[in-house]
Amino acid sequence: MKRQNKFFLLAFLLLFSFSFAQDSLKISASEFMNVVKNYHPLALKYQLQNRLAEAEITRARGNFDPVVAGKLGEKNIDGTKYYEQKNLELGIPTWYGIDLHGSYNYLDGQKLNNSDTKGGLYQFGITVPLAKNLLYDQRRAMLDQARFGLRMTEAEQAVLTNELLLEAENTYWDWVQNYEIYKLKSEIVEINKDRLDFTKKTFEYGEKPAIDTIEALSQLQSFELQQRDAFLSFVKSTQQLQLYLWKDNQQLYELSEMIYPSDRLEEHLAYSDFEFLINEVDSRPINSHFSILYYDQKQNILESERRLKWQSFLPKLDFTYNFFNKENYSPDFLPLFDNNFQYGLKLEIPVFQRAARANYQMAKIKLNQNQIDTNLKIRELDVKIETYKNEILNYHAQIDLSRNNLQNYRRLLSAEEMRYSNGESSLFLINSRENKVIEAQEKFISIRTKFLKSFNKLKWMKENFTL
Template identity: 80%
Template sequence: MKKANKVLFVLIFLLFQSGFAQDSLKISANEFISVVKSYHPLALKYRLQNKMAEAEITRARGNFDPVLAGKLGEKNIGGTRYYEQRNAALEIPTWYGVEVTGSYNYLDGEKLDPSDTRGGLYQFGVTVPLAKNLLYDKRRALLDQAKFAQKMTEAEQAVLTNDLLLEAENTYWEWVQNYEVYKLKSEIVNINRERLKLTKKTFEYGEKPAIDTVEALSQLQSFELQQQDAFLNFVKSTRQLQLFLWKENRQFYELSQMIYPADGLSRHPAYSDFEFLIDDVESRQINTHFSVLYYRQKQNILESERRLKWQSFLPKIDFTYNFFNKENYRADYLPLFDNNFQYGLKLEIPVFQREARANYQMAKIKLMQNELDTDVKRRELNVKIETYKSEILNYHTQISLSENNLQNYRRLLYAEETRYSNGESSLFLINSRENKVIEAQEKFISIRTKFLKSFNKLKWMRENFLYNTANPE
């Protein structure tokens, strides 16, 4: 098994090496983010969550749908027709708790109840809550809460989507970093191979001692090991990048060949745009951040629940009035309480109100808890913004210092090579200087990557702010 893995690694390495000389598949950061946004399963899941919230609103509106009912029946025992009935009814609930009904009822038979009306009867009625459920009821609460929940979902899914894109973009730039480190190690290996050849020739000509060939070979072997390690890191980061690559129909993108970044660490607009980004984020109001809007919409839901619980303190007084008219009779609508009517008044008053008091108290506590969560989230966002700003500014300064440091090490290496050509130095000192240059170059690449990752954190945080701040609710 170890031998097979070693052979596979060598084959991959050879394929990768040959890729430099051939046309290879390249992907830019913008192309990569576009693919993630369009095809990643989590991005699709978040969009489906928004559709589910829209369906919740439709379901809540269903509580206001008119209800059409019908009934047909007959009872006959031993030749005696007890009754025959045909009923059709329409019930229309309205926004303010008032229910309007209309029906046609036909009843006939030999065993009817004395209170039943024989023949066809038209009925129009209305039920009005006079206290509880007049200003607010469960149907209105469910619809309001569904609307607030939709805004909550939109805010939450926007944050989750941008977090996904941030992770994806930072993975891309880590991939670029590993690629540039591998290219650096490959260049150094090539340089040291040429140096070894030159050292061997100078030894053959008797100009340099044999120990210099050993020194050059040891340096080459050290860099070859580093090159192998850098290549492995690049392959591993390519696999991490592949986790974000999906195709249509939720198919995972299988790599048939090595891919390479089309963008480099040195060619990024962040180096010139970071100050504008900082000013832009500082100008945003923290209350327009989607995470805060999420809690504010949750506050609206809890407030709706509080209003609904408060209705439980009110007595339930429902007034019902029905107007009747027999089939084929001329209707006399007025006066309402003179003929052909029915009315009722229903009263319910809980004596101790224990359940109402407990429910209302819990609703108020939930409101206070959510306010505390909102304050914590505001503080957390402010700290993140300040942290990202400090990182950007600090890494930008480090880039300048690291670049100057790298240039100085290069000058020292060049000077050492000049002294060596004049016979005043040794290959050991050149290798030592060269190691410092490589170390400084790797540090320079690392700091650039950290700067871009911090820039991305602030950039995607900006995307979490509501652009239209006229009505953040």
């Protein structure tokens, strides 16, 4: 893999050296972000995570599915039929912990128990929890928690997706910055090549000393070194950008030709939209942020668990009633406890309740811990938003200062060139002024990039708020 990366870098350098002036593939920020949204493996993984949470709901609902069961058997020894049995059952669990069940049982044989009933027997019954599991039980808790879990997962995946998109977009603008710095260095190299040629001619005509040609050559070589370093930075950032370029079937997009940005730092809408963005974020309640919704849904899950643990303090008191009717007999339903019935009452009471007390205490502690985490997250988001807002305002002010500073350095360079043409200055002073201009231009580009990256941080923070 390292050898492949080195080969790619070498091929990329050669390709760019020979084809920079030719038409190449351009990509805008919007096109790049669309690729990331639709094809990046992490974005697709987050979508699949939501589908897993939806499947959890379906699985929890399965606890309420009716169950059909059947049984067929016979025992025969030495010609004696002990029993022959045919059984079909249907169980229907309900939301309130009540279970309905019905069955048909056919039994015949010579060695049956005294409590068994020969022939066909229909049975209809109900089981009702009278204390524990009446108001809340494991089945309802699992379904509630699956529903809360889906909303929790959706909130988490929204935050993770937006973090991925923020990282991708800022990588794009770092790439643009390196490209513009490389273009700047290339333009300066061409200017200094022309200056060197001009200086050589003036020396040949006896108008300038030989030392000026050395001064011009040294300046050119210095900028050529800077140009190569800037180009290497641009190539590295292109490789970083490629990490976000994917195709269908999670295949990495291999660059077969040179690409460079079609957007420029100075053309971004953020310079006019940043105040609107700040006001929009300020108008959003912090509790509607997906990170807080994540903890809210987790709180609901823990509250469901607490309700379930509280049920353990109640005695388990279940009442079961079954109505029987023999095959080919007319049914006689009423009175319920007169004929053809069976009922049962089962009571269980833990003596010391130690497991119940421990489980309930643990559930309450988890609720308190999650509330603490929620408060910390709210504070963290508040600090982040204020930090991003301050960065935007500060960098926007720095852009104006940097622009004015660059204009002043350009005026000084122009004045120095005028003095040099009049014989009142030297090439050394021009080079010094030119170096200051280059430094100011690089600073100007860097501040623009910082402003856009801070703008993006707040913009993607806004995307984490629910509408």
